[in-house]
Amino acid sequence: MRKVVIWFRRDLRLDDNPALNLAISLQAQILPIYIHSPEEEAPWFPGGASRWWLHHSLRKLEQELSGRGLALHYFLGNARDILPSLVCSENIDAVIANRLYEPHLARRDEELFGRLSAEGVQTNLFDSSLLFRPGSILNKQGKPYRVFTPFWRSARQHLEASTPPAVPAMPTGNLQAIRQDTAGSGSLEDLGLLDNNPWHEKLHSHWEVGERAAQHKLENFLNTGIGEYKSRREFPALKGSSRLSPHLHFGEITPGQIYRSLEPLLHLRNVAERSSIECLLSELGWREFAYQVLWNYPQTSRQSMNxxxxxxxxxxxxxxxxxxxxxxxxxxxxxxxxxxxxxxxxxxxxxxxxxxxxxxxxxxxxxxxxxxxxxxxxxxxxxxxxxxxxxxxxxxxxxxxxxxxxxxxxxxxxxxxxxxxxxxxxxxxxxxxxxxxxxxxxxxxxxxxxxxxxxxxxxxxx
Ligand SMILES: Cc1cc2nc3c(=O)[nH]c(=O)nc-3n(C[C@H](O)[C@H](O)[C@H](O)COP(=O)(O)OP(=O)(O)OC[C@H]3O[C@@H](n4cnc5c(N)ncnc54)[C@H](O)[C@@H]3O)c2cc1C
Known part of the structure; x- marks a missing residue:
């Protein structure tokens, strides 16, 4: 039987996950992994609050996977070293992941996947955490947009013309796992994501982490908050916005899932509610725009563009x-x-x-x-x-x-x-x-x- 690594990164969910979907459809033995590689994220090493979220999100993912008969394996160090040696020691036939769009990480992935496929390993990278792959929305001159409004006008037309397709739902029942004692892997605690000083305990009273919580929050927002989003979102004392941003960042939910939930409502709701839905879509549009800008002008994370x-x-x-x-x-x-x-x-x-x-x-x-x-x-x-x-x-x-x-x-x-x-x-x-x-x-x-x-x-x- 073939052996497949599914490499989780900022896609900490089972649903709407094209990489996981391919891994399952290959009917191979599956080895789910997470590599914490802060050095490769330099100079933006993950911050304290982010690491808190990541720790708990991984725990939730681990529980979901274990319910399907799979164990999530954790590694600490550079993916550039860890992945090739894992492929070799476990005789892996394929490595599958969803894309990251921070330019330095995308470069690492391209180089790493290039090396693996040169050695005969099947490699697949999917788009899943954005509505549009950076670089795909260009102006009439074929150049990246530098202003949001025309960017979003163009992107919105693309969305209107074709809704981002959903990934087929996971089959029920257990999946084929690779044996549990994979060389070099450790526990979630070994990643050292949580600071020793328990300052982060307080965050539990404000957030529920994980894919299920994200889905629940979206449903709740669509049932009770979306109609008044536009009129309430600017007032900080109110819970007027979705608060989905950390879930989106860690890929516990995708913008495609949000779009597919919102789109039918555009045909059902009244004018004011439709305008609220469009407003939320345009905020997701800012997220898309931000990735287009970072992709086209990578220096903007380190220095002023102007x-x-x-x-x-x-x-x-x-x-x-x-x-x-x-x-x-x-x-x-x-x-x-x-x-x-x-x-x-x-x-x-x-x-x-x-x-x-x-x-x-x-x-x-x-x-x-x-x-x-x-x-x-x-x-x-x-x-x-x-x-x-x-x-x-x-x-x-x-x-x-x-x-x-x-x-x-x-x-x-x-x-x-x-x-x-x-x-x-x-x-x-x-x-x-x-x-x-x-x-x-x-x-x-x-x-x-x-x-x-x-x-x-x-x-x-x-
Ligand atoms: C100085 C500054 C720093 C910011 N840093 C971050 C950051 O590190 N991470 C982050 O996700 N957002 C950042 N934002 C954007 C924005 O403040 C948050 O996305 C938003 O407050 C999240 O709340 P929400 O999920 O309730 O948003 P909602 O109003 O419900 O919007 C839905 C989603 O759209 C996206 N979104 C909304 N507004 C923006 C925006 N202006 N730019 C990009 N995406 C947006 C988010 O993913 C958000 O979850 C920053 C804004 C400013 C002015």
Missing amino acids: PRFHDDFWKDDTEALHAWQHGTTGIDLVDAGMRELWETGWMHNRVRMVTASFLTKNLGLHWLHGARWFWDTLVDADLASNSLGWQWVAGCGVDAAPYYRIFNPLRQAKKFDSSGIYVDRWIAERPCSPGLVDLETSRRDALERYKHAANIRDGAPG
């Missing part, structure tokens, strides 16, 4: 950074957001924009400082969406907010948290101490600096 905003544009202020990180800036909405992040591993999108604007514009600090902090503290930390989000707010990426858009946290709070429920939830000691910076003076200072940088680009230094 060269005017390279490292010397930004100020240095360790104390201010520390106050921002720990929610002690004295600006209520900013501090509430940073504390929500610290307590729950998640922050509302509107507040992400406000806190990011405060860091980069009012404090003048490099967006990379913010991106790194989010990377370590968000359970949904995602290289494409995080890099795009930060560069958008800082005004230095593609389709960036214009430089004169500086969110005023007081006005934002008045508009989106007028009764102060969100701020009260996260800040016990209101009224706060005086702000770290004067909002008006720091706004004017930022405008000057951005204007000066703009003039340099135009060849007329201010």
Whole structure:
């Protein structure tokens, strides 16, 4: 009987999983594996909150697989070394996985799968975690879009024309497993994903991890939240958005599954609800756009897309950074957001924009400082969406907010948290101490600096 490795990565689910589906259809003995290879993810080593999610998501996947007679095998180290030696020691005939789209990991996979197939091993890589493979939506000149609206108009038409197909459901009953004692593998604990300090215990009260929880959350949202998504999603005190982002990041659910659940509702619901559904689809569109941008401009995870905003544009202020990180800036909405992040591993999108604007514009600090902090503290930390989000707010990426858009946290709070429920939830000691910076003076200072940088680009230094 043939032997097949199914290599799980950010596709921690059984349903709608084309790689697993092929492994099953080959009627071979199956060896499911997970390789934790932080060195290969450098310089974006998985952050603390992400590793917490990953640990529990793997545990859930392990339980689901074991219910089907399969044991998930864990490895720690570089996939470049581990996979070829596993293939050799276990006489593996095929290695199957779903694609990763971070350019450095996609390069590793291409090289590794190339080596394996040169040695006669069957290799298959599937698309499954995006609606569109990066690079597949191009403008009329055959170039990548740099602005979201035309990108989404084009992508939406593609979706309208052909719904992403579902993967056939898994057959019931046990699957053929390869014997359990595979050389070099260890336990989930051996991966060392959880920090020794149990700070992460608190996350359990905010999240249920895993494929089943993701499906349940989607169903619940479609039954109770989707109709009012558009009108409620901007208010951080409400649970108005889906909170599916970590599930999507780890592939516990796919955007294809979400799209296929939403599409029939477009024909059934009233105008307002249809507009809410379109709004949610366009948010998924931002996720797609983020991956297209990272794919086409891989440097944007490390440096400003716009060269005017390279490292010397930004100020240095360790104390201010520390106050921002720990929610002690004295600006209520900013501090509430940073504390929500610290307590729950998640922050509302509107507040992400406000806190990011405060860091980069009012404090003048490099967006990379913010991106790194989010990377370590968000359970949904995602290289494409995080890099795009930060560069958008800082005004230095593609389709960036214009430089004169500086969110005023007081006005934002008045508009989106007028009764102060969100701020009260996260800040016990209101009224706060005086702000770290004067909002008006720091706004004017930022405008000057951005204007000066703009003039340099135009060849007329201010
Ligand atoms: C500075 C900054 C950093 C961010 N970092 C991340 C990150 O690391 N990981 C991450 O998943 N999102 C990030 N976002 C985008 C956004 O804030 C989150 O995706 C959203 O808050 C998740 O909540 P939700 O699942 O309830 O979203 P919903 O409103 O329910 O949207 C559904 C899904 O669409 C996607 N989505 C929504 N908004 C965006 C967006 N603006 N960009 C990309 N995808 C989007 C998410 O996958 C989300 O789960 C960032 C935004 C900013 C401004």
